Structures are given as C-alpha cells and as structure tokens.
Amino acid sequence: MSETRVLLANIDEPDLHTMDVYERLGGYRSLRKALLEMTPEAVLAELEESGLRGRGGAGFSMGKKASFIPKGSMDKYLCCNADESEPGTFKDRLLMQKNPHMLIEGCIIGSIAAGANKGFIFIRGEYELQADMLDAAVAEAYEKQYLGEDILGSGHTFELVVHRGQGAYICGEETGLLDALEGKRGNPRLKPPFPANQGLYQGPTLINNVETLCNAPIIIQHGAEWYRQYGEGNSTGTKIVSVSGNVQRPGNYEIALGIPVRELIYDLAGGPPEGREVKCFFPGGSSAPVLTKEHLDLPYTFEAMAEAGSMLGSGAIIVVDDSEPLVPLALRLAEFYRHESCGKCVPCREGTNWTVKMLERIDEGEGTPMDLELLDQIQGNIIGNCLCVLGDSMAMPVASMLKHFRDEFEQHMEEARRRRDLEELTPLAAPEVAAVPEAGPV
C-alpha cells in the first residue's frame, strides 16, 4: 500500500516555497479560475459539493461552514487556524514550511467563498521558521497582486496578515483564537453565537485549518467530483496523517481516507520497533480516546473512528508500544492539559488539576482502589460541561485508558504501593531505635 499524494504531490520539489517554482508548477491558476471564470456562489457550491471536512479536529463540512456566513456588506473575516498545538500533530508545519503559497491561494479562495476582505493566518509562536516563510510568501503574493485591492482586476479585495501567537494551546480553539487575535487572553467564548455570525471584531468570520484551506485550490482546479473519488462515504478526499510515537518511521503520510489503520502504522510508518507490539494508539491526536490493537483493522475514516468510541480529530496517530507503562503516560497527558487549561470554566480547571494529583498519587504508591472509581467519575464530570472541549480532551483519553487497561492501572498502583511500603519499612529495620527523640510537650 502506498500513499496517495494530492496535497503533498510536489512537496519534494526544491524551492517550492518561492513564487517562481510554485507558479511554474501551476500555482495560482485555481485562483485565476475562481476569480475570473467562476462566481463566488459557484466557488462556494464547489467546496460544499466536494464534501471536504475540516481537518483541524472537529471534522465539520467546510463548505457548509462557509455558507453560514451571512450575505451583506458588513466587514467579514477569514481566519486560518495555524496554531497547531495538538500533541502528535505536525502536518500544518510541513505544509507551511514547504508550500506556503498553497495556503495563501487557499485563503484567497476561501475569502471568495465567504466574501471576506481581510484575513489572518494565526500561527503559533513556536513555529518561527514557518512564520518567517509565510511572511516572505505573503510579501511575494502582494508583489504579484494576488493579494491586495482588486486582485487580478476582478474587483475582489483581500488583505492577509500573518499573526504570531505566543504559545498557548487553547488558541487552537476557534473562539480562543479570536480572543487572542483581538489582543486578549485566549479564553474561549460562549457559543452561540458562532463565529460564522459573530466572530472577530463581532463580524462574521470563517475559521479553517491550514490543511482544509490547502485543499481548496485542488478542489477548484479539478472539480468536486474528481475530489470525491478519494475517500469513503462522508469522509472524502485525502488526509495528511502525522504518525509519531513508538514507530520506526514517524512522519507525515498522505492517504485516501478509508485505508485500514494497520496499513498506516505498519506499512507506512514501519510499525513499532523490532520485537514490540502496539499496545494502544491515539487515532486523532492526544485528545482522542485511545484505541487498542483490536481496532487496528478499522478503516481510517471520521465515521469508523467515531463508532469505535474515538475520533479522527486532527489526523495524528500516536503509537504506544507494549513496553510503555500507561500510568506515567496518562499523568503526562493530564499535566499537559492542566498546564494549558485557560482557567475559565471550573470543571476543566479543577478537573485537570485533580486528575493530575490523583494520577501522581497512584504513581507514587499512595493510591487506593477507590481512586480509580473517583478518577473515572471526575472524567465523567468534565465531559460536556465546559465552554470548549479542552477539558474533554483530557477526560476522554484518560477515561478510555482506564476503560481499556484497568488491570494495568490496578497492577501499577499495587506495585507502586508495595515499593513505597518497602522504602518506608527499611529505616525501621535499622538498629537505630535508641535515637528516638524525646516526646511530649516542652
């Protein structure tokens, strides 16, 4: 089995990030087509028909999202979510570093569909190289008049700004991103109103992931029908999957949605190191509930992952092999979400904190069997009770680990407790009993 390269077709071309090479390979022709040969309605219809679903995590239809943007003369905005912070995900980094013009072309096409005249690429601050490359590419696009006023004489105006974040996972949440873009702390907002109605500066805003927008030029170029030949059912098109963790060849692989997970992990990424087996894997970034080796033969689609109790999310597979103890992993996971919780909602702020504390107790041998029940209960109290899904993102994988590997948690707890007991007993066995300090009130 091999990759199906659509988005990554030219990725190995040297200097693809320059305008010259990108244009030589046919770049910005989709833009000409969309601007000069198609009406905005036709562009929107094409995107909707393609069935392209958001690649950032939620998997919502991109065309539908764009169609929610109200018509009218108010200021509308397009935001590209390049705050790729989900552990395990690194597909957007590759796209922005190697092919920034594809993203810019996608942004312009998105702006035509949404009727937006101002756009922002919100890139995470840690991606300094990628942000600098985007800056250079945007400058080139302005020079060529693909950006700015009256693009190519079509009357469409679109300004694009690369906005650097300063390191906060929560800014990947769309309303948190909007707050950060408005210059505030990146706290998520109450929904509704959804950003499509009231987003950036209270104007209608279309927010899409980098990979989603990169698909737009391809759909415009080849048509929705051509695009639908890839994929399965409602999961159309190709998907860049970031495979990482305990595999021999971690990296980005572009596949047609619907190939079995086993092929992805074993054939493309080389499988776990020699002599080890897959214990579990996160099918959609660290926020997705883990699946076990029984699920390896499921097709990699939005629907199949949801049916198995997990999600495709951002399309990042983190493989954990059988040599890895799960309690420290769950602890590290919970620490991440505790650190990144913005603190706005109680269930998330307190729930992540208590989960960390309880997992620490279990890991240090202070846990009791009741703790596992309590741990499970806390996760249940977080899920669905917050403004955004950050709390759920911790609760779901931790709860799923508990569900699939309860034996291991119990065993780990027992062993840790025995180890701690031994350590505590050792000084008592020493013959220094005479050195007991005087007790009693002074």
Next chain:
Amino acid sequence: MAERMEQVGDEGALRAAPLPPGWDDAVDLEAPPATIPDPAEVDVPDALRIEIERLMSLYPDRHSATLPALGAAQRVHGWCSPEALRQVASVMQVTPAYLSSVATFYDMLRTEPAGSRYVYVCTSVACHVRNAKKVYEAIAEQAEAQDLEDVQLREFECLGACDMAPMASVDGRFVGPLSSDDAPEFVRQLKAGETVLPGRGLEDPGYSIPVPAPQSDEPQEHPSVHAAGGEWPGDEELDVPPAEGPPSRRRPIVEPLLPGTSVAPEPEEDEE
C-alpha cells in the same frame, strides 16, 4: 519574600521561586489606578516604536497588535519587564495592567528575567514515549556542569515536531531526534554560541524525515496526482525563470539589552 517563605516553612504556601524585581511590590490601594502612560514621558527605543506602530497598522483594531508587540518588546528587553510593558503601553495607548494580563497568559512571554536565549525541550506525549524526559534531564545536568548562563532552559509542551521526537527548540530552530548522549555537545555548542548539532536542524539542507520507506514493486493503487497545478489541459506552460534561492527569512532582530535590565539605550547621536 524568601525570608517569609522560610518562616512559614511550607513551600507551597507562597511562591517557591523568588519573584523578579518589580513584581513583588505590594499594591498601593490608596494610589490612583495606573493609567495610560503619557508618550511624552516614556522613552521608547526608536526601533521598537516603529515596529509596534507598523504592527498596529496591520489590524482594524490596534489592540490586535498586543501579542506581536509584546513579543517585539521582549526581544528588546529580554523579558516583559514592567518597563517593557510601560513602553508598549505608551505606544499602543493601553494600560500596563491590560498588557500584564495578556503577558501572564502566554508561555512564550516571560514575566521574569530568564536569559536572552531559550531552549525548549519538548516532553509532551509523543516525545514522552521516546524518553524525552531523560534527554531533558541530561541537558539540564550538563547545563549545570558547564555553567550555562543567559539561556532559559525549560520543558515545553508539544512543539509540533513529533516526527523529530525527542526534540528541542533552540531559539526557534528545531533540532532532533536527540538522545541523552548528545547533551554534552549540545550544551557546549550552545555555550560557545555555535550552531547546535549542525545537520540535525529542521531547516538544515538535506534534512529529511521520515526516513524514506523502502520502495515496493507493486504498482500504486491510485494514480499519481499533482497538487495545485500539474497538468492543465489545453494550457501552455508558463515561462517562469528558475528560482534564485530562498528569500531571506530572518526578521531583523533588535539588539537585546543585558539580561535583567530594561532600560532603553540612549539614542545614537548621529541619527536623523
């Protein structure tokens, strides 16, 4: 603060780390609330002022420039010191309190002096399963052994380079995969100001990940497709000259001040 902590005897009762100068002053409740600084009273380095004004002009609302403006001020001052915040506040015409509310939220904005360079070692989930914690500990141990100064070394959440795991970001340059054995060389090069582990950075020429998969003899199931271009029926090839190398990508970085200080340098006399 530190003395009080010893008296209390409980590290958790108060902040374990001593607060930097300027951040532990008690709030004077009698004083009028901090207002927007008068630009005439605040001396802002010209380069910083021009940069912030440029940033503000990019957005429909000037507040949007807060994050990049604080980032620019941090490059000048080394951290978001009270003086840095006052300078940004005077240019942006917002209160320093508003800026500190933002600065304390984001991981990359430093609210205490921590060195003019940074090393973030990722220890998040994907790196964790590849022993990132040991790598971090080895680097931290070496940093102490070799007296590494003026560098902020810390564990960081996922940096988005799990294919390079375990990895670290040295002033924005991603290097990996790392092992504990790399630590002495890593710290030595860092201390000497050299490129850390040349050839193993994401942007280094020839660096490729993943390792190419062995070629299979079976024909591909799907046709090879060209992205955003490829063949356009009935359309002649554009005559585009070959590229002349990548554009320079580094932003000009304002000369940093000594760590821990936050005083604007005297403007040079021969300016204007």
